[in-house]
Every structure is written in structure tokens, then in C-alpha cells.
Amino acid sequence: xxxPPAPAAVPAAVGGIEHRIEAAMPQLTPQEQRIAEFILDHxxxxxxxxxxxxxxMSGVSKATVSRLYRRLGFANSQEVREHVLARRSAGTPLGxxxxxAASPEGVAALLASExxxxxxxxxxxxxxxxxxxxxxxxxxxxxxxxxxxxxxxxALHLREQLVQCRxxxxxxxxxxxxxxxxxxxxxxxxxxxxxxxxxxxxxFAEILDAVVATGARCILITDPSGRALAARADLAIECxxxxxxxxxxxxxxxxxxxxxxxxxxxxxxxRGRSRIAGIDATYRGLAEIEGV
Numbered sequence: 056x057x058x059p060p061a062p063a064a065v066p067a068a069v070g071g072i073e074h075r076i077e078a079a080m081p082q083l084t085p086q087e088q089r090i091a092e093f094i095l096d097h098x099x100x101x102x103x104x105x106x107x108x109x110x111x112m113s114g115v116s117k118a119t120v121s122r123l124y125r126r127l128g129f130a131n132s133q134e135v136r137e138h139v140l141a142r143r144s145a146g147t148p149l150g151x152x153x154x155x156a157a158s159p160e161g162v163a164a165l166l167a168s169e170x171x172x173x174x175x176x177x178x179x180x181x182x183x184x185x186x187x188x189x190x191x192x193x194x195x196x197x198x199x200x201x202x203x204x205x206x207x208x209x210a211l212h213l214r215e216q217l218v219q220c221r222x223x224x225x226x227x228x229x230x231x232x233x234x235x236x237x238x239x240x241x242x243x244x245x246x247x248x249x250x251x252x253x254x255x256x257x258x259f260a261e262i263l264d265a266v267v268a269t270g271a272r273c274i275l276i277t278d279p280s281g282r283a284l285a286a287r288a289d290l291a292i293e294c295x296x297x298x299x300x301x302x303x304x305x306x307x308x309x310x311x312x313x314x315x316x317x318x319x320x321x322x323x324x325x326r327g328r329s330r331i332a333g334i335d336a337t338y339r340g341l342a343e344i345e346g347v
Contacts, residue, residue: 195246216316245271
């Protein structure tokens with residue numbers, strides 16, 4: 056009896072499982088296409104369910120699931136699970152069918168996750184890190200806030216809050232600009248806040264080293280994936296980003312911005328109030344902001 060050949064793997068089986076499925080779809084049997092379509096709608100759940108459970112939920116055999124995995128270049132369901140977990144840890148959005156907030160259970164899960172993230176952040180700040188960061192920002196001659204990609208909105212928000220409290224706060228890089236010009240004039244007495252959440256630029260570690268080389272103090276705001284970089288900075292704060300939703304949550308990061316800016320304002324409340332009053336007067340003179 057001739058042993059049937061093993062199913063062929065997708066040529067150059069690389070990339071996310073969704074891309075592998077799309078490349079392989081024309082070659083799949085109807086049953087394999089059925090489980091493939093199911094997987095595309097439930098990618099995030101592959102980290103939870105084994106082959107038997109996926110087979111039962113999609114209405115195919117366990118052997119079909121295993122055969123599909125081999126076609127996609129995976130040895131078994133454990134390798135698929137590790138693949139999905141690694142991508143999620145790197146910040147890759149892995150959506151499931153239906154939005155998490157579409158049900159009371161989803162809302163409850165989201166709320167519990169945000170509470171946990173905020174609790175972890177506040178616990179990490181309790182050891183004196185917040186005081187050290189605030190002191191550095193208050194005493195700095197100039198503050199440069201740097202952020203790329205998904206870190207840029209948090210960096211911009213931090214700059215917009217700090218500039219209400221003190222002068223000489225800049226954001227970099229400006230749209231379409233490089234960073235070198237912004238680092239050139241920095242030195243001892245200055246502070247750079249480098250915001251670097253996961254899915255950072257490939258050369259982020261070199262950017263951090265370039266900031267440190269200026270002689271300015273470096274405050275790194277990152278997430279658990281950037282923990283190895285923390286030792287290179289003068290101060291580091293870790294914001295949890297975990298979420299039951301497909302995308303990372305930046306609620307803890309935005310809470311940190313509010314907390315830091317409020318503490319900087321409170322460190323010299325008279326100077327801060329005077330600056331805010333002057334800014335508001337300019338707003339009124341230019342009719343820039345409604346209600347001011």
C-alpha cells in the first residue's frame with residue numbers, strides 16, 4: 056500500500072497565519088477551507104483553543120485542522136499558539152469576530168483590564184520614580200519629548216500638557232523631519248522624554264543611545280516589551296498596554312501624562328498659574344480657543 060504524500064507546505068511559509076492562509080487558500084480542500092475561514096474570523100482565539108476544540112467549533116475533523124497547520128508551515132497546534140502569542144506580545148492587532156465591547160461581558164472584561172493596567176502603573180510609581188521624573192522635568196533647562204509611530208500621540212499629548220506648566224518644551228520629530236537637528240543643541244541640564252511603546256522603529260535602541268550621548272537626562276516611557284532598554288535611560292516608567300480588544304490600550308499611558316503634568320504644575324503652582332494665565336490671555340487676544 057502506497058503511503059500518501061504529506062500535504063505540501065505553503066511556499067516560503069512566513070508571516071502571520073492570516074497571510075499564510077490567504078496564500079494557501081486556492082490549494083486547500085473544501086474542509087480545509089472551512090476551518091481556514093473559521094480561523095480568519097477567530098485568530099486571537101488560537102492562543103486559547105487546541106485542535107480538537109477548533110475542529111468541534113468549525114465542524115471539521117481534528118485531522119483536518121492538523122493537516123491545515125502543516126500546510127501553513129506549523130508543526131502542531133502548540134506552535135500555532137506560540138506564533139499567535141508572540142505576535143500579540145509584539146503589538147500586532149489580532150481581532151476576533153465581534154467587538155469586545157459589543158456585549159456586557161466584553162465591557163466588563165475591558166473595564167477589568169484597564170483597572171489592572173492602571174493599578175500596575177501606580178504600583179510601579181510608588182517607589183519614588185514619579186517624584187524623580189517630576190523633579191527632572193521641573194529643573195530641566197529644556198525638555199524634548201520624542202515619539203514615533205503609535206508612541207507619537209502620547210508624546211504629543213505630554214508636550215501639550217507640559218507646555219502649560221513650563222516653557223521650552225518641544226516635540227520631535229516634527230512631521231517629515233529627522234531627529235538629528237533636535238538633538239544637536241541638547242546637553243547637560245536638559246531632559247529628553249523618549250516614548251517607545253511596542254512596534255517601535257527597528258533602530259529604537261540606537262535612538263535611545265544617541266539621546267543619552269547628548270548628555271541630557273533621558274526618561275524612557277515604554278511597555279513591558281521595552282524592559283531591556285530601561286537600564287540605558289536615567290529613569291524609566293513602564294505602562295501596561297494589555298487589552299482584551301484587538302488593539303493595545305493606551306489608557307494607562309494617557310493617565311501617566313495627566314499625572315506627570317499635574318505634578319509638574321503643582322511643584323511650582325505660582326509659576327504654573329502665572330504661565331497658564333498668560334497663555335489664556337493670548338488665546339483671548341487671538342480668539343483661538345472657545346470659552347476662554
